Amino acid sequence: MEQHRRIVIKIGSSSLTNREKLLDEYKLKALASAVAKLFNQGWQPILVSSGAVAAGLGHLGWNCTHLTMPERQAAAAVGQGLLMEKYNELFQSLGIKVGQILLTRADFADRKRYLNARNTLNVLLNRHVLPIVNENDTVTFAEIRFGDNDTLSALVAGLVEAELLILLTDIDGLYNGDPRKDPNAKLIPVVQHIDDSIIKLAGDSGSTVGTGGMKTKLAAARIAARSGIRTVVASAKEPSILSGIATGEKLGTSFEPSDHTLRSRKQWIAYGSITRGTLLIDKGAVKALTERHKSLLAVGIIGIKGDFTAGSVVSVADEQGVVLAKGITNLSSEDLRLVNKNTRHGLEVINRDWLVCERGFSICQM
Secondary structure, eight states, rough: OOOEEEEEEOOGGGBBBTTTTTOOOHHHHHHHHHHHHHHHHTTTEEEEEHHHHHHHHHHTOOOSSOHHHHHHHHHHHHHHHHHHHHHHHHHTTOEEEEEEOOOOOHHHSSHHHHHHHHHHHHHHHHHTTTEEEEOOTTTTOOGGOEEEEEEEEHHHHHHHTTTTEEEEESSSBBBBSSTTTTTTOBBBOOOOOOOHHHHHHOOOOOOOOOOOOHHHHHHHHHHHHHOOOOOEEEEOOOOTTTHHHTTOOOOOOEEOOOSOOOOHHIIIIIIIIOOOOEEOOOOHHHHHTTTTTOOEEGEEEEEEEEEETTTTTEEEETOOOOEEEEEESSSHHHHHHHHHHHHOOOOOOOGGGGGOSSTTSSOHHH
């Protein structure tokens, strides 16, 4: 199996803290050593690290249950500096420089900021600096939050065109049952396609300091798969397995890339952007998009929700409201409503090149 050059490694809060929910020095050292080994072997790793909230809670002595959003943000404000201070100390001792990048959903939603983030990451990697990425928890709110670093790590992997995404967690991978409750549960070594049967195997997060669980890891793996990236979910207990995973050893659960991957621009439309409205389309337009792979024309639009400008990303849904796609509209909502009254049959609303089908990304081939 070919080796991977750019690797995104995500580690969650529960894998970096001890029973008292404080940062665990031993776990941090083990992680730094494993990442440094990859770095020194010529890989270009990016570390997406949770732990800021946990570090802040421990330092402040606050209870980690039933926190309000402002309390989590305050804890993150205190903890982010503590976390980076520790990472800088550990990696500096290993001869590696680090750079901190804090991102929000808004950074991905704005195309210019998205490209700026990519350029910054590329410079750091090419100058042999280890990027350490986290969500900027102190300024985010519900509408622009990733909600978990699993999703963030998948978006970063697509952003830098990584070949591999590794999600380190508190279990060995995806099981056909809950291994914490069922002793007969077996590890699933390879998943070719994330369908409903796979999603049903995911349980809720078992951590009080984190925000993710296996469901968010499956969502991240699905994003990565459509970006042409293999994802491995594995245990963080022994970070030294990173080198083995990077060279193709069968560790954890491997989620294979999709046969139908998205180009960079369509990756952004599908996963980075925020929709500003919804276009409801009739059955004929559904067939044109999903079977004939055509552009969306004004004649097929039967409803317009929201107010948006030309060039905005919008959802496209069928008559029942089921979202089929996302795309960049050529017309504003105001113009569309005018056109809708006197439909011009050939007027193109979303060109096929700016349209991504979204129902599991399985109906349309890009």
